[in-house]
Structure formats: C-alpha cells, structure tokens
Amino acid sequence: MNLRMHEQLSEIWDDFEQDEDIWVGVLTGAGDRSFSVGQDLRELAERNRAGIIRPSTFGSRGAVGWPRLTERFSLAKPLVARVNGYALGGGFELALACDIVVAAEHAVFALPEVKRGLVAGAGGVFRMTSQLPFKTALGYLLTGREFSAQRGYELGLVSEVVPAEDLDACVDRWVEDLVQCAPLAVRATKEAALRSANLPVEQAFATRYVWEERRMHSEDALEGPRAFAEKRPPRWQGK
Structure with a gap:
C-alpha cells in the first residue's frame, strides 16, 4: 500500500459510506497470493532517504488518505474481509477493521512491524489486544510471528475458514445473510x-x-x- 493507493482507497470509502444503495462491502486482494502485505516499504525507504517524510506513529491524521479504513470509527455498514493468502502488517490491520473475516485455508496472518523497527500503527496494537486474550496478543505483537487461518479461527479473529476453491461461495453466503437483514x-x-x-x-x-x-x-x-x-x-x- 503506497500513498497513491491510500488516496484512492479513501475516495472509495467515502463513496461506500455515502451511497445508500450499498448495504455491505467486501474487501479483498487480487489473485490468490495475498490479501495485502501492508505498507510499501520501498516507497517508505525512498521517502526517508529523500528527507520528505516525518516520523510515523499511531494513526494517519495529516497523512494522505486520512481517514483510512482503520480509523473510520463511525463506519456503520458491515464489511467482510475475503482473505486469500497473506494478510501482513497493514493488510492484517485492514482485516482486523472489518466485521467478518472469511479466510482460505492457506491464508497467513501477522503484524511483523517490530522486525522492521516500526509499530502496527494502523490499529493493530489496539485491536489485537482488545480482540484476543492479552498475553496471546502480546506474543504475536512483540515477535511478529505468523499464524495460520485455522489458528486465527481458533482465536476468534477469523469468522470462517474454507478451502480456497470454496472462498467465493462462502463470502457470498455471508453477504446474502447480511442483505436479507434490515x-x-x-x-x-x-x-x-x-x-x-x-x-x-x-x-x-x-x-x-x-x-x-x-x-x-x-x-x-x-x-x-x-x-x-x-x-x-x-x-x-x-x-
């Protein structure tokens, strides 16, 4: 996710919130390799070298694309994350900000920011510690360890895990159930x-x-x- 992508996503979320004909959203990545692997660290490194970036911390206020999905705290429409592959760093934080997470069996989750001298500043620290037992959350946050879709299901972070070939059908069932409700x-x-x-x-x-x-x-x-x-x-x- 580079700055241009954040800018484009912000426009999409604005449209999603304002269009009353849209009752539910599905967030996914292209292909079957990854949902999202998070921030474009090459772009970040280049901006650091050029001296055109301020130190980052929690949240994106003042940055391109604000408010990003992870900070749209009043977004009331339901969001389903369709996770097919890696959901790492900011990508995992996007999934954590969704209401229902459906994952293919080969999906992998992690917040590896500490391995890069960073923090999970798009809400990962806060959402992990609120959605998991505290020590379990800290274990993953402090080490950047990866865990499988099945482990995510066991921890309660993932709503349903299915074989990759059944992922679309499973997401469709969740969406159908949602739009049948008021x-x-x-x-x-x-x-x-x-x-x-x-x-x-x-x-x-x-x-x-x-x-x-x-x-x-x-x-x-x-x-x-x-x-x-x-x-x-x-x-x-x-x-």
Missing part, C-alpha cells in the same frame, strides 16, 4: 456493539446510538413485524 438494524447493531465493547452494561444501556435512533423511527422497524404477521418476506427500504 440495513438500519444491522448498522444499529454494529454501532452499539462497537461503542459498548468496553462499557459497563448499565452505561451501555444509557449510551446514545445514532443509528439505533434512525432504526427506531424508520419504516423498516414497522415493516419487519408486519411482514412476519403477513407471512411474507420483508421489503426493506433502509430509511
């Missing part, structure tokens, strides 16, 4: 789950959720029970 209800659920993750239950109940307010007053909130009573599939409007 889009505002999906977004409200995602928002509430993310925002309440580290809150006491009492405080979670008392927190204001923007997408839940939209869902609560939407036509879809009436359509769901009505369709059930009339024994027909619901016709979601997403508004």
Whole structure:
C-alpha cells in the first residue's frame, strides 16, 4: 500500500459510506497470493532517504488518505474481509477493521512491524489486544510471528475458514445473510456493539446510538413485524 493507493482507497470509502444503495462491502486482494502485505516499504525507504517524510506513529491524521479504513470509527455498514493468502502488517490491520473475516485455508496472518523497527500503527496494537486474550496478543505483537487461518479461527479473529476453491461461495453466503437483514438494524447493531465493547452494561444501556435512533423511527422497524404477521418476506427500504 503506497500513498497513491491510500488516496484512492479513501475516495472509495467515502463513496461506500455515502451511497445508500450499498448495504455491505467486501474487501479483498487480487489473485490468490495475498490479501495485502501492508505498507510499501520501498516507497517508505525512498521517502526517508529523500528527507520528505516525518516520523510515523499511531494513526494517519495529516497523512494522505486520512481517514483510512482503520480509523473510520463511525463506519456503520458491515464489511467482510475475503482473505486469500497473506494478510501482513497493514493488510492484517485492514482485516482486523472489518466485521467478518472469511479466510482460505492457506491464508497467513501477522503484524511483523517490530522486525522492521516500526509499530502496527494502523490499529493493530489496539485491536489485537482488545480482540484476543492479552498475553496471546502480546506474543504475536512483540515477535511478529505468523499464524495460520485455522489458528486465527481458533482465536476468534477469523469468522470462517474454507478451502480456497470454496472462498467465493462462502463470502457470498455471508453477504446474502447480511442483505436479507434490515440495513438500519444491522448498522444499529454494529454501532452499539462497537461503542459498548468496553462499557459497563448499565452505561451501555444509557449510551446514545445514532443509528439505533434512525432504526427506531424508520419504516423498516414497522415493516419487519408486519411482514412476519403477513407471512411474507420483508421489503426493506433502509430509511
């Protein structure tokens, strides 16, 4: 991922957020060798040599492509990561920022930044320690060790692992399940789950959720029970 790619991806995420005809996104890489192997270190080294880059740390504020996916904390639409091959460094951080991760059996995950004098600054440090047992997360963060798709599934980072030839069909099933649900209800659920993750239950109940307010007053909130009573599939409007 070079600076131009970050710039292009930012435009895509803007479109994804704003287009109400799009209810779910699937993020994947081209081919079967890698999902993404992260930052273009050759470009970084060249910029360092030219003296045209400031030292980097956590986050991308002020950098090209901000806010990047890993910092779009209010993105309520569901994202599925289709991981076919290596998901390393910033590539793995993209997958961690998705809601559902479907991986081919040969997929490999790692945050090897410490081996390059860097840190997993696109949220890897934070998301790994919040999504895994703390010592397990530290083991991978401090060593840059790789782990398999099956290990990722066992740890709860991967939603489903399938043979490479079944990957597309598996992703399609997840997408089909998502689009059968009311889009505002999906977004409200995602928002509430993310925002309440580290809150006491009492405080979670008392927190204001923007997408839940939209869902609560939407036509879809009436359509769901009505369709059930009339024994027909619901016709979601997403508004």
